[in-house]
Amino acid sequence: MGPTGVPIVSWNEGEHLYRVGSDRFLKRWDDARGRFLLFKNDQPVSVAEWNQAVNRAHPMAQKSAHPNPLIRWVERQRFRITERLGDCPARRILDIGCESGQVTARRLGGSGLSLLADLDSGMLRENRRKNGSAAAIPAMAANVTRLPFRDGSLDLIFCTEVLEHLERPEEAVGELARVLAPGGRLVVSVPNDRWIVAIKTMLKRLGLRGFLGPLSDDLAMGHIQLFSAGTLRRLLQGPFEVRRLFLSFPFRLNFFAVGTKSTDKGAGR
Template identity: 35%
Template sequence: MKVEQLYNRFAPFYDPFRTLWRKLAAEGMEDFLERELLPRYLPQEGIILDLGSGTGANLKRLDRLRLGFKGYVGVDLSQGMIAQARKKSRGREGVSFLRADINRLPLRDGTFDLVISTWVFSHLKKPQRVVEEGLRVLKEGGYLILLFWKRASFPFNVLAWPFELLFKFKGVRKEAWEEFGERKMIKEFKAGVLIMLEKGDSKHKNK
């Protein structure tokens, strides 16, 4: 079964599993994202792109932090996940969800102030391609924030095994995320990695 088909079927039941995932492996990483990065790097009245938005967990995160933003676009390949996200955000002004391939975004260059992607890169064969797309649609001086599962060591590899099997993902190799180019920030956790890139860095100007 393809990843898209898996998430289409699993979409109505995804949120409880995500809560369990956060408690077991992701809490410290997501707390750092919420405490240190989003309040600092999301400008007032900014426009946000969420790559692999799922059922809208990052939108809920932004609401919980009470960060003012002008617009939010969530992109996901799974129609089932998009349907769940739209149901939860129905009627909200400035919020939209789009079914599309994040490797080939149907979006204009230089549109967004902040691009975020959480727990998506472990599903990708070529994560560098998505990095390039994220930088393309960023405004000059904007930020791309990536949070993803890495190749974990014991005991996290044992802990992650059921999730990897169920959700069809594998930790991203260090050699892969070192290819993302010059990073404004990188922070490694026991189970994952958080990377931030800035649009306008010399190595990304011609992407």
Template identity: 30%
Template sequence: MTSTRPALRDFYENPSAPVASGTPRTLRQTRILAAALTGTRRATVLDVGCGDGSAAAITARRLPGHHLIGVDWSQNALRRAAIRVPEVVRGELTDHGLPFRDSAADAVLLSEVIEHLVDPDTALDELRRVLRPGGHLMLSTPNLAAWYNRALLLAGVQPVFSEVSLRAIHGRPGTEVVGHLRLYTRRALCAFVAAAGFEIVRVTGAPFHGVPRPLRPLDRVACAAPSLASILLLHARKT
């Protein structure tokens, strides 16, 4: 049996692979983080899986006085991120794969990363290691149970965000292969993160930039009910 790891590395090192988060979810996530860091002086914030740095740059501008570091495993992504983010480092979500000491960070951003991971359990263990006690985890991921996915499944259509191949789209709407290996509902995500030693603070929703324009008002309305929203935004604290 061949390993999926080399194929995934090739996929994410490809310059055409999507590596940036959508602006609406970045702004929502940053507002939640900024509120969480109120009263914290010069917090160290790690954007793990920073991609090309576009989301990290938006976050850094809205967190003045704090120290944001972009982290990614892709050398190609880091070269692009270095143009936008003052500090970038290479790291992986493996056991001690992040180049930081225990309890070094006040907050970690994990934006649209967990759905790409072969081993999300070890990833959360590693994030918990580098977070200080009470430190903040800001995680975002596509929602398997988004309002349109429920309708698609009833019609026997593969859900949006799900993948059956790294080479082409098969059986679902969309035109872009994004490399998703697993998807979460709100309930599953909360249970998974809590089991890794985090206290769930809040889950909110965010819109998806890929929703067809006529349906975007409905997608924004769905954000009021996170279990139906396109994107899940989870805020948790290390216990």
């Protein structure tokens, strides 16, 4: 798809403006089309161009190294929950959109086959360099909608903070189902953006914008899909049997879901 816009669950907040160096990025909600339109310096851009700028300007590592200790704690909690949800018998593991690879490095425990994959090869190399525990895990640049694996070749997939960046998340879910073995486990997380934006708005009104540090004070730049519990469940159902779906505690900033690959004929793509 070209620079015509991005389907989205639902949002009616108008425009979101971001500045990265000398460049001006804008997400403009088109109510008639029911989607965001993406612009760089007033010119339409594709999702791929947008996401590349996002990865460079706002890497996930910002939260792990944030000057605010509460935000660092929240990010550690997200990793702990993800790791716990992946606690199952599995030897063939994929971490898609792997950030630094630390969840998989800890989950692997020195045995089995594990792979890290991210669309941005430059960011993948940089994050692995910073996280020595993941440096020994094979890594590749890969598109989540076209994974280079055989059908049913994996036991466990982590897909955390990825789906909100995708133009067609349903294609990604179908592809993850394809490469998982029957009964294989998928661990997903997505941000609870409506609640996050409400918290940011409250902080700004109270004069506490500094609490956020380098983080955006409105809808995060890279999020072109917005999820609720219901929309996440509907996205996963079919290819997967949703075993758990819940909000993180205590701040409710992320939805987490665990699915097992459906054994129904035709499930997946």
